[in-house]
Every structure is written in structure tokens, then in C-alpha cells.
Amino acid sequence: MFNIAATVIVLAAALVIYRAIKGPRIYDRVLAVNVIGTKTVVLLALIGYIYERPHFLDIALVYAIINFIATIAFLKYRQTGGLD
Amino acid sequence: MIIDFILLFFLVVSAIAAIRMKDLLSTVILLSAYSLIMAVVWTRLNAVDVAFTEASVGAGITTVLLIAALSRTRRWEGNGQREGFKSSKLFDSHSLLSFIAVLVTGAVLVYGTLDMPDYGDPDAPSHHHVAPRYIKGSLEESGVINMVTALLANYRGYDTLGETTVIFTAGTSVILLLRKKRAQ
Structure with a gap:
């Protein structure tokens, strides 16, 4: 059950990786990486249940917390041309 | 498992795409995706702490530092032309030589791991x-x-x-x- 769900999530990530590589705009890539981060969170939770170690769920939560740092840095760079 | 192979394939694809991209900002973003996939691979290997470091350092701090470095230099590789990919041939003589060198080094490294104990071997x-x-x-x-x-x-x-x-x-x-x- 969890294995099937994990496989489907990975296949969904394949579509997003195609968008990340193909582009064409930089915002498509940023959005794609954001979605990959979300997929990572779900995948980590599923892996926790596959390995019967549900405390992986905490790790997935912390991943969700730190996911947006790169996006914020990128958006600030696009808006102001720097990170200052 | 099949998921591991798919994940490793993603890793290779995103790494090659990051190398061949001329837009350095896109390269930074693709490297962030690479780190996230690598973090899943580490978790699959039960190395949760390494996965955690990979996600926070690789996808978080390194991306911020690289963008900060980009803001001090130029965004486009080379002479500033806007191209998605390098238009040169896939293999010229230099890259063919380095490709062979990398292949030989990788083969030697794989040969070196043959003597290692199996993954998860209690002995x-x-x-x-x-x-x-x-x-x-x-x-x-x-x-x-x-x-x-x-x-x-x-x-x-x-x-x-x-x-x-x-x-x-x-x-x-x-x-x-x-x-x-x-x-x-």
C-alpha cells in the first residue's frame, strides 16, 4: 500500500523534474523545485511508514519548515538584485 | 527496490542538467532539487542525520550562499548570451578525454567497493x-x-x-x- 503510494509520488516528481529542466522561465523552475520539496516531505512520511519508524514524520515536518528558505532567497534576489 | 533506481536516475538527470545549463540561477535551483532528491536517498539508506544535513545545508544554506555569490557577479555563463543549453556538440575532444578519465576513475572506485561487506551485514x-x-x-x-x-x-x-x-x-x-x- 505505502509502496504503491511512494511509487506514484516518485512518478509525479518525474513530471515536475521535467518542468524544472525544461523551464522555460526561471519561475517555472523555482515552482518545480518547490513542488519537489513538497513531494520530498510526503515521501519521507511514507518511507517512515514503510520502514515502520513513524518518527520519520517529525523529520518530514522539519523538512517542510526549512523548504521555503531557498525560495525566499531567490525571490529577494529577483526583487532587489541582492540579498542585503 | 525500483524507487531507489528511479531516485538515482533523477539525481543523474538533474546533475547533468545543472552542468549544461547556461543560466547560473537555474543551475542553483536545479542543485537545490538535486539536494532534496539526495536527502530522500539518504533516508532510504536509513541515514536520517545525513539526510537532514543534506536538506538543510544542500538545499537551504548552499542555495542562499550561491544566490548571494551570484548577486555579486553575473547571472549568465560565458559571454552573456541567453541560451537554455549550450549549443556546442555533446562531445568535443576535451570533454571526451575527461569523460574517459571519469569513467576509468569510477570503474576503479567501483572495483574498490567490491571487497566491502554487504549493506546491513551484521558480521x-x-x-x-x-x-x-x-x-x-x-x-x-x-x-x-x-x-x-x-x-x-x-x-x-x-x-x-x-x-x-x-x-x-x-x-x-x-x-x-x-x-x-x-x-x-
């Missing part, structure tokens, strides 16, 4: 040399409840001190490089 030497002694004696000898903390802070104290010094030096250097210039 592996690393589980029989010092690990049982640490598991038995670390609580009495150091008085620390957490075994990993006892190893890092007591048995390998000087090693950890060295690592901390390296990280402190690197952090100081980054702060010095990226600080705001005050008006004279």
Missing part, C-alpha cells in the same frame, strides 16, 4: 571492532546517557573540536566576504 568489521565496547562501556565511562553524544564529545573530543574550528572559520570567512560595506 561487518565495523560492528565488531570498537562498537560493542562503546555500547557496553560508554555510560559508565562518560556518564552521558546518549551514546552518540558520548562518542562525539567524550571519545572523539579533539576530533569534534577540530570540526567545530573548521566550521567556525568557514562561518567567519563567509560573514567577512558577504558583509555590507559601511560608508566611509
Whole structure:
């Protein structure tokens, strides 16, 4: 059950990786990486249940917390041309 | 498992795409995706702490630092032409030579791993040399409840001190490089 769900999530990530590589705009890539981060969170939770170690769920939560740092840095760079 | 192969395939694809991209900002973003996939691979190998470091350092801090570096230089590789991919041939003579060198090095490294014990083998030497002694004696000898903390802070104290010094030096250097210039 969890294995099937994990496989489907990975296949969904394949579509997003195609968008990340193909582009064409930089915002498509940023959005794609954001979605990959979300997929990572779900995948980590599923892996926790596959390995019967549900405390992986905490790790997935912390991943969700730190996911947006790169996006914020990128958006600030696009808006102001720097990170200052 | 099939998922591992798919994930490793993603890794290779995103790494090659990051190398061949001319837009350096896209390269930084693709490397962030690479780190996230790598973090899943580490978790699949049950190395949760490494996965955590990969996600926070690789996908978080490294991306921020690279974007900060990009803001001090130019965004486009080469002479500033806007191209998605390099239009040159896939293999010229230089890249063919380096490709062969990388292949040979990789083959030697794979040959070197053939003698290693199987993944998760309980009879592996690393589980029989010092690990049982640490598991038995670390609580009495150091008085620390957490075994990993006892190893890092007591048995390998000087090693950890060295690592901390390296990280402190690197952090100081980054702060010095990226600080705001005050008006004279």
C-alpha cells in the first residue's frame, strides 16, 4: 500500500523534474523545485511508514519548515538584485 | 527496490542538467532539487542525520550562499548570451578525454567497493571492532546517557573540536566576504 503510494509520488516528481529542466522561465523552475520539496516531505512520511519508524514524520515536518528558505532567497534576489 | 533506481536516475538527470545549463540561477535551483532528491536517498539508506544535513545545508544554506555569490557577479555563463543549453556538440575532444578519465576513475572506485561487506551485514568489521565496547562501556565511562553524544564529545573530543574550528572559520570567512560595506 505505502509502496504503491511512494511509487506514484516518485512518478509525479518525474513530471515536475521535467518542468524544472525544461523551464522555460526561471519561475517555472523555482515552482518545480518547490513542488519537489513538497513531494520530498510526503515521501519521507511514507518511507517512515514503510520502514515502520513513524518518527520519520517529525523529520518530514522539519523538512517542510526549512523548504521555503531557498525560495525566499531567490525571490529577494529577483526583487532587489541582492540579498542585503 | 525500483524507487531507489528511479531516485538515482533523477539525481543523474538533474546533475547533468545543472552542468549544461547556461543560466547560473537555474543551475542553483536545479542543485537545490538535486539536494532534496539526495536527502530522500539518504533516508532510504536509513541515514536520517545525513539526510537532514543534506536538506538543510544542500538545499537551504548552499542555495542562499550561491544566490548571494551570484548577486555579486553575473547571472549568465560565458559571454552573456541567453541560451537554455549550450549549443556546442555533446562531445568535443576535451570533454571526451575527461569523460574517459571519469569513467576509468569510477570503474576503479567501483572495483574498490567490491571487497566491502554487504549493506546491513551484521558480521561487518565495523560492528565488531570498537562498537560493542562503546555500547557496553560508554555510560559508565562518560556518564552521558546518549551514546552518540558520548562518542562525539567524550571519545572523539579533539576530533569534534577540530570540526567545530573548521566550521567556525568557514562561518567567519563567509560573514567577512558577504558583509555590507559601511560608508566611509
